[in-house]
Amino acid sequence: MLYRENGQFKTSYAADQQIFPIAQDRWAILGILVFAFVGIPLLGDEYLFRAILIPFLILSLAALGVNILVGFCGQITLGAGAFMAVGAYAAYNFHIRIEGLPLLVSILLGGLTSALVGIVFGIPSLRVRGLYLAVATLAAQFFTDWVFLRIPWFTNNASSGSVSVSNLQIMGWEIATPFDKYMFCLVWLTISALLAKNMTRSAIGRQWMAIRDMDVAAEVIGIRPLFAKLSAFAVSSFFVGTAGALWGFIHLSVGAGRFLGRSFVPVAVHGHYRRPRLDHGQLLRRSLHRHAADRVEPVSAGDRRTVRGHDFDGRRVACRVDHLRLTDHFFPDQGAPRYRPPVVHRQGKTPALAISALSRAGEPVSLLLELLSQTHHYYFNKRRH
Amino acid sequence: MGFFIETLIGGLMAGMLYSLVALGFVLIYKASGVFNFAQGAMLLFAALAMARFSAWIPEWLGIDSLWLANVIAFFIAGALMYLVAWLIERLVLRPLVNQEGATLLMATLGIAYVLEGLGTSIFGTAIYKIDVGMPKEPVLILEGIFEGGLLINKEDFVAALIAAVLVALLTLFFQKTVTGRALRAVADDHQAAQSIGIPLNHIWVIVWFVAGVVALVAGVIWGSKLGVQFSLATVALRGLPVVILGGLTSIPGAIIGGLIIGVGEKLSEVYLGPMVGGGIEIWFAYQLALVFLLFRPQGLFGEKIIDRV
Amino acid sequence: MSREIGEVILDLKNVSLAFGGVKALTDISFDVREHEIRAIIGPNGAGKSSMLNVINGVYRPQQGEIILRGKHFSKMNPYKAARAGISRTFQNIALFKGMNVIDNMMTGRNLKIRSNLIQQALWWGPARREELEHRAKVEEIIDFLEIQHIRKTPVGRLPYGLQKRVDLGRALAMEPSILLLDEPMAGMNVEEKQDMCRFVLDINDQFGTTIVLIEHDMAVVMDISDRVVVLDYGRKIGDGLPDEVRANPEVISAYLGASH
Numbered sequence: 032m033l034y035r036e037n038g039q040f041k042t043s044y045a046a047d048q049q050i051f052p053i054a055q056d057r058w059a060i061l062g063i064l065v066f067a068f069v070g071i072p073l074l075g076d077e078y079l080f081r082a083i084l085i086p087f088l089i090l091s092l093a094a095l096g097v098n099i100l101v102g103f104c105g106q107i108t109l110g111a112g113a114f115m116a117v118g119a120y121a122a123y124n125f126h127i128r129i130e131g132l133p134l135l136v137s138i139l140l141g142g143l144t145s146a147l148v149g150i151v152f153g154i155p156s157l158r159v160r161g162l163y164l165a166v167a168t169l170a171a172q173f174f175t176d177w178v179f180l181r182i183p184w185f186t187n188n189a190s191s192g193s194v195s196v197s198n199l200q201i202m203g204w205e206i207a208t209p210f211d212k213y214m215f216c217l218v219w220l221t222i223s224a225l226l227a228k229n230m231t232r233s234a235i236g237r238q239w240m241a242i243r244d245m246d247v248a249a250e251v252i253g254i255r256p257l258f259a260k261l262s263a264f265a266v267s268s269f270f271v272g273t274a275g276a277l278w279g280f281i282h283l284s285v286g287a288g289r290f291l292g293r294s295f296v297p298v299a300v301h302g303h304y305r306r307p308r309l310d311h312g313q314l315l316r317r318s319l320h321r322h323a324a325d326r327v328e329p330v331s332a333g334d335r336r337t338v339r340g341h342d343f344d345g346r347r348v349a350c351r352v353d354h355l356r357l358t359d360h361f362f363p364d365q366g367a368p369r370y371r372p373p374v375v376h377r378q379g380k381t382p383a384l385a386i387s388a389l390s391r392a393g394e395p396v397s398l399l400l401e402l403l404s405q406t407h408h409y410y411f412n413k414r415r416h
Numbered sequence: 417m418g419f420f421i422e423t424l425i426g427g428l429m430a431g432m433l434y435s436l437v438a439l440g441f442v443l444i445y446k447a448s449g450v451f452n453f454a455q456g457a458m459l460l461f462a463a464l465a466m467a468r469f470s471a472w473i474p475e476w477l478g479i480d481s482l483w484l485a486n487v488i489a490f491f492i493a494g495a496l497m498y499l500v501a502w503l504i505e506r507l508v509l510r511p512l513v514n515q516e517g518a519t520l521l522m523a524t525l526g527i528a529y530v531l532e533g534l535g536t537s538i539f540g541t542a543i544y545k546i547d548v549g550m551p552k553e554p555v556l557i558l559e560g561i562f563e564g565g566l567l568i569n570k571e572d573f574v575a576a577l578i579a580a581v582l583v584a585l586l587t588l589f590f591q592k593t594v595t596g597r598a599l600r601a602v603a604d605d606h607q608a609a610q611s612i613g614i615p616l617n618h619i620w621v622i623v624w625f626v627a628g629v630v631a632l633v634a635g636v637i638w639g640s641k642l643g644v645q646f647s648l649a650t651v652a653l654r655g656l657p658v659v660i661l662g663g664l665t666s667i668p669g670a671i672i673g674g675l676i677i678g679v680g681e682k683l684s685e686v687y688l689g690p691m692v693g694g695g696i697e698i699w700f701a702y703q704l705a706l707v708f709l710l711f712r713p714q715g716l717f718g719e720k721i722i723d724r725v
Numbered sequence: 726m727s728r729e730i731g732e733v734i735l736d737l738k739n740v741s742l743a744f745g746g747v748k749a750l751t752d753i754s755f756d757v758r759e760h761e762i763r764a765i766i767g768p769n770g771a772g773k774s775s776m777l778n779v780i781n782g783v784y785r786p787q788q789g790e791i792i793l794r795g796k797h798f799s800k801m802n803p804y805k806a807a808r809a810g811i812s813r814t815f816q817n818i819a820l821f822k823g824m825n826v827i828d829n830m831m832t833g834r835n836l837k838i839r840s841n842l843i844q845q846a847l848w849w850g851p852a853r854r855e856e857l858e859h860r861a862k863v864e865e866i867i868d869f870l871e872i873q874h875i876r877k878t879p880v881g882r883l884p885y886g887l888q889k890r891v892d893l894g895r896a897l898a899m900e901p902s903i904l905l906l907d908e909p910m911a912g913m914n915v916e917e918k919q920d921m922c923r924f925v926l927d928i929n930d931q932f933g934t935t936i937v938l939i940e941h942d943m944a945v946v947m948d949i950s951d952r953v954v955v956l957d958y959g960r961k962i963g964d965g966l967p968d969e970v971r972a973n974p975e976v977i978s979a980y981l982g983a984s985h
Contacts, residue, residue: 044860107518155706159713162451162517166660167709169653170702177699181692226846233845233852234831234838241821241832248819251781252899253807253836262842 050228067217072210080209088216089277095220095227096270103231104263105243106156110168111271113152113175118145118272119279120185126280134201138276145272146265148175153264157257199280212281219277223270230266239263422567423686424679429569431678432576436634437655438662438670439583440627445664446590447599447623448509449517449606453524456652457531458628460644461500463635464535465493467544467644486548490632497628498621500531505620513616514606532649541646546639550574575637582633586626587667599623603665653698657705663718672716673705680704730951731759734935735903740779740789742772742959749775750786750959757903762929762936764950766943766970768979771956773939774816777905780937781806781813807836812896813905816939818888822881826872826891827863829880833898834859863898870894870924886917893924903935904928910942918942922949947971955979 034055041047051057075084097111122141126132132140152171156164179185199206206215230236238259241249246256437459444452452458469489470482479485508523551570590596602609602619610616635644638651658677662669684700708716735757742750750772757763765773778784780791782801791798793809812833821829837859840852867876870890875883880891889909896904909925910918926949928934940946946953947967955963955970957979963970970976 044857044864048856048860101518107521155710159706159709162521162664163660163709163713163715163718165451165521166656167702167706169656170699170706173699173702177695181695229848230842230846233848233856234835234840235842235845237824237828237832238835240824240828241835244821244823245819247783247803248815248821249832250803251783251807251813251819252832252895253804254832255804266842 048232050232064221068214072214075210075213077209080213084213085209085216085282086278088213088220089274089282092216092220092223092277093271093274095223096267096272096274099227099231099239099270100263100267103236103243104239104260104267106153106260106263107161107165108168108267109165110152110171113171114145114149114268114271115275115278116175116179117148117268118142118275120179120275121145121272122276123279124185134199134206134280138273138280141276142269142273145275146269149264149268149272150261153261153268156260156264206281216277216281219273223273227266227270235259235262423682425568426572427679427682428675429572429576429678430682431658431675432579432671433572433634433637433674434654434658434678435583435671435674436575436579436630436637437652438658438674439586439667440630440634441652441655441659442662442664442667442670443586443627443630444623445603445659446667447603448620449603450509450520450524451517451664452527452627453521454528454531455627455631455655456649457528457535458497458500458631459635459638459651460646460649461531461535461635462493462497462628462632463546463639463644463648464539464544465496466490466632466636467546467639468539469493470546471544482547482549490636493632494629497632498625501621501624501628504624505617509620510617513610528649532646536646543643543645544639546636546644548636548640550637550640571641575641578633578637582630583667583671586630589626590667595619595622654701657701660715661705661708663715665719666715666717669715669717676708677701677704730761733757734759734794735780735937736792737780738790738792740776740786740791742775742779742784742786748959749784750779750956753789753956753959753961755954755961755964757935757937758951759935760929760933761951762925762938762949764938764940764946764953764967765956766940766946766953767956770958772959773956774907775959776956777813777907777937777939780905781811807899810899810902811905812899812901812903814889814892814896814907814909816907816911818885818892820880820888820892820895823879825879826867826876826883826894827860829891830863830866830894830898831859833895834862836899866894866897869897869927886913889913889921890924893921897928900932901934903937906936906938906940908939908941910940910945918945925949 034053036053039052039054041052046052051060071084093111093115096114097108100106100108118141120141121144122137125140126134126137148171152168155167159167201215204211206212231239238249238254239262241252241254242256242259242263249259250256437455440455440458441452444450444455466489469492470486473479473485473488473492474482477488479488504527508527509520512520512523551574555568555570590599598609598614598619599622601612601614602616602623606616609619634651635648638648642648642651658670658673660673661677662671662673681697681701681704684704685697688700689696712718733756737756738754740750740753741748753772753776755763765776767773775784779786780801782803782805785800785802791801793811796809798805821832824832838855840850840855844850844852864876867873870893872887872890872894875887875891880888883891893906893909896906906925910921913921922945925936925938929936938946938950950967952965953963953967953970954961955973955976957975962979963973963976965973
């Protein structure tokens with residue numbers, strides 16, 4: 032701590048209970064907000080918005096949700112990816128199946144659906160605790176993965192399990208350019224963060240923390256574990272679900288493999304967030320999904336095919352489809368499909384994540400680390416181009 | 417009937433292999449209170465080392481015997497796992513003595529990344545083979561009793577046997593040796609164990625090394641089954657439901673849990689799968705574990721958690 | 726004494742509790758009158774804490790019933806007990822270690838919160854108003870317990886004696902009609918004990934709170950309690966005024982191990 036609250040006297044409880052009772056904190060946050068709303072738009076280029084800042088904001092939103100459940104309510108969960116997928120698919124389905132539903136409402140409905148699913152998958156937490164619960168939440172992960180891959184209705188019969196929506200607008204504001212998308216996500220994240228903070232400093236937040244710290248004592252005081260735990264699951268899944276919806280609508284298309292599959296552990300423990308890997312390979316995969324989605328025929332489990340598409344720079348690339356899922360093995364497409372070792376393989380990913388995992392739980396450095404690791408990739412990818 | 421029993425036996429043997437993976441989790445949890453998410457990465461790392469060294473050694477030393485090359489590679493890989501254990505203790509566990517479970521869990525996530533990255537950058541990312549002479553061809557048995565006999569995969573059978581032996585040895589080690597007792601003490605309370613003179617650092621190296629060896633054995637078996645490639649690390653995901661079903665602290669739990677999951681998985685896939693479109697193995701395993709947990713929240717053999725106020 | 730001891734407010738009848746084969750409590754009956762300080766004493770393992778756990782529903786007795794203000798409860802649970810105005814402190818301090826003193830005590834106000842989750846998320850109207858009201862109430866208790874200087878310290882960092890006081894504060898924040906204290910003075914030095922005695926007497930005196938107290942320090946028990954129950958090996962071996970209990974031969978033998 033570089034500064035203390037010495038000399039900043041409060042004369043009312045209201046002043047003492049504001050979000051940042053210390054003046055320096057208030058100024059620092061204000062500074063960061065101004066930088067995010069004004070500074071970055073002046074500095075950033077399109078690649079920065081699209082490939083780094085937008086996913087950064089969306090994943091921060093997801094981390095916010097996980098933080099409520101894990102950090103505040105103490106229910107360790109590894110199922111966040113599932114709720115992202117639920118939110119994304121639900122929002123997508125509401126949007127395309129109800130004519131003229133505003134985008135905002137679709138995203139909110141996606142979040143609410145995710146909250147409901149969260150409550151269902153939260154029920155085991157009433158019996159099962161700690162690490163047992165953590166593993167049990169993986170059940171949600173694998174189950175939703177399976178559901179979205181196997182039931183075509185959810186994906187509107189898109190064969191690759193990948194869906195996307197075009198022509199987004201909110202009250203006349205067309206969200207088309209990466210800059211618009213960045214601003215939309217930033218506003219959304221800021222409001223969400225404010226709501227989350229309000230909850231954690233109110234009675235509900237104290238209920239969560241009480242359950243986290245000592246559940247027996249909490250019950251004796253008159254806190255119902257059922258309500259406290261399930262409300263944490265609901266609120267957390269709501270945020271994570273809206274993050275998924277944003278990811279699907281704003282960032283790129285939705286696909287189960289995006290949230291699940293190998294990068295199955297987007298975890299924030301005490302504010303530490305490990306996001307799904309976003310490396311060059313994944314960017315390629317996304318673009319591949321978009322371009323090649325309609326060219327992929329359904330394949331049965333165990334079947335291997337090759338899919339072709341374009342990467343961001345318009346180069347033709349190909350990728351193997353393995354067990355209904357695009358693999359990470361990319362290679363330049365030169366006509367004949369043949370196996371090559373993966374071109375990009377998460378280089379440079381390890382250090383930042385290791386630091387994030389190793390640093391003591393409970394410190395709010397995660398977002399910084401997130402940014403660092405993103406930037407690292409930014410330069411890494413630039414260098415490659 | 418014959419088909420049912422065949423599925424059952426297949427499930428039991430697959431279950432034994434899951435147990436082997438689960439065992440790695442249980443060992444480390446039992447002995448250091450750490451839920452080791454890096455188990456899959458350790459398995460991958462060990463298998464990669466084994467696969468590569470068994471290919472390199474004949475080149476370097478000019479040995480023709482595959483058997484000898486495998487043995488040497490196994491010991492080199494074992495030594496590497498010791499080095500890994502030592503480094504983990506030195507760089508990760510020592511600074512985190514007496515920290516909460518969640519913190520340690522996160523640390524192991526970091527270890528997983530480092531090991532995956534290290535493994536693939538040292539040994540490469542192609543698909544490698546491990547050939548330890550496991551019999552590949554299936555055999556038919558009991559043809560007299562069942563019509564058409566039972567189709568048994570010999571490879572699975574050998575693997576299950578190896579797993580069983582390893583489990584027996586580890587149980588002996590934990591229950592009967594002084595080191596085993598020290599390990600259990602450490603798991604209970606780091607500080608208290610230290611205060612009665614148990615060399616914490618040393619113990620940790622031992623336990624992570626033992627877990628490393630288990631990972632190596634599991635890696636060799638799974639690797640020769642599936643080929644050694646990056647996705648081998650996800651084999652650990654098959655072990656997780658086993659661990660929580662059996663109880664985090666119980667070696668017999670890992671075995672029984674593995675068998676239950678193995679059988680449940682195979683039977684569900686064969687009999688339930690076609691009704692809902694197949695591919696339900698993996699989530700079914702988790703749901704099955706979850707159902708058991710609802711009745712016994714500490715797993716089948718886990719220590720009961722009693723709240724005292 | 727200014728306060729007046731009233732009617733029976735809490736009556737326990739033939740309570741038996743066992744964990745598997747271990748009998749923690751066997752056929753215990755006693756009553757607690759309004760506004761009195763009722764002590765439960767007994768050697769270690771006599772079942773005193775189990776008794777409190779039965780009263781506020783943490784443990785479910787196999788037999789017996791609890792009559793609270795004329796209402797019969799065969800099964801109590803902690804939430805019902807809290808609603809009925811029973812609060813308690815814990816032998817091995819059960820504070821919320823990650824929260825500061827104010828937040829810990831604010832959790833005690835939980836049952837009095839009326840605003841809903843949405844209002845709280847928006848920090849709007851009733852939610853905001855309630856926060857301020859309850860904060861003011863909590864500050865009163867902080868003043869009463871003389872812990873103003875630590876109000877924003879995370880309780881995990883406080884020394885033992887202060888944690889005990891915060892534990893008491895959290896229980897008081899519920900404005901209970903019956904307060905269960907599980908060894909409030911264990912592990913304290915003489916001054917701390919004196920402070921705690923003063924608080925207990927003041928609570929009883931000023932707020933009229935009925936107090937059920939477990940304590941090992943005989944001098945304290947005999948000084949401040951109105952009536953005493955003695956347990957040994959899960960059985961009741963004595964019940965009555967402090968002087969009667971002190972003279973009871975069974976009690977003497979349980980404590981001194983002397984044979985008759």
